[in-house]
Amino acid sequence: MRLLRIALIVIVLCLLLAQAAVPMVAQGPVDDCNPPSGPAPAPMGASKGGTYVTDTDNENNARTGSADGDMGGASPPCIWDSDANHPIEFNIAVTGPLPSSSAALAIAAYDVDEGRGREVDEVYFNGHLLGTLTGQNNQWSTTLFAVNPDWVVSGDNLVEILVDVASPGDYCAVIAWGQLLIDGGQGASASINRMSVGDCFEVGPEVAIDVDMVIGVNNAGNYTLEVNLVDPNSVNVGAQVITFTASLPGTVNQEVSFALGAASTIGTYTVAAILFDDANVIQEIEQKTFEYSVDCSPPPVPDVPEASTLGLLIPGAMGLAGYVGLQLRARRRRS
Known part of the structure; x- marks a missing residue:
């Protein structure tokens, strides 16, 4: 019994010394409103990806690669769904690497009256529906679309816009340009x-x-x-x-x-x-x-349950020392 007690006392003393050797770290408030700094921004001038711009019409409804005058230029036309050159279409040629992580399409349009579900202009990329144009009345606006990187191909990528699909004959669309950004663009x-x-x-x-x-x-x-x-x-x-x-x-x-x-x-x-x-x-x-x-x-902070004086929650070496002491006293009573 004496050897067992000595061994337990030695273990407790070792644990106490080990705990004392650990430097204490100052504990601040849980939320100090000062999050740690994020990663440093990429160096200016570093190439991030590729940006491809089409601001002049280069395609037609027959897909022969000739312009039919439905977008771009110094004075972009307003195209109605009843016009012979509707829908609006153009190619964006990708000449560099294909996307490894992301792709985005940006389209500049004028006077998109989308509020209250009125003007609805659908945008397709290589046959895939991306969504509809957004904008403000009598104002140029840029609509952004996330593009599945797998849909991007080397060479020509077809952008097609179906004008006023919800109320044919009520609205026309003016498109200045489209830009395809590969992996964040090259800006x-x-x-x-x-x-x-x-x-x-x-x-x-x-x-x-x-x-x-x-x-x-x-x-x-x-x-x-x-x-x-x-x-x-x-x-x-x-x-x-x-x-x-x-x-x-x-x-x-x-x-x-x-x-x-x-x-x-x-x-x-x-x-x-x-x-x-x-x-x-x-x-x-x-x-x-x-x-x-x-x-x-x-949201309200949940209540913290009180720690048990015994049980499995024994914080640090002092808790362990108390626990060992209880065990030694129990052994004395039994012996």
């Missing part, structure tokens, strides 16, 4: 280093949605920043365009603000920022989401 002149917007906004009569952006500039020149607000039903409910001149090198801060109201749709909104260079080539696309809700309060 190297400038980038959106950071875009921030609140996580949740509570419904009210007039709620300001402020969006802050930091633009990193590698090449001096003129730039355009288009910011769209898309509601939970994929309807564009706000679009703002900023043009600015940037110096080399440096950063430029930009801010836009949208307004939602009591009648605005509740749910998840998307803020999509698109940065163009002076030639209207997309440099970068950044998207953030936020919630518009009647209650933005965080």
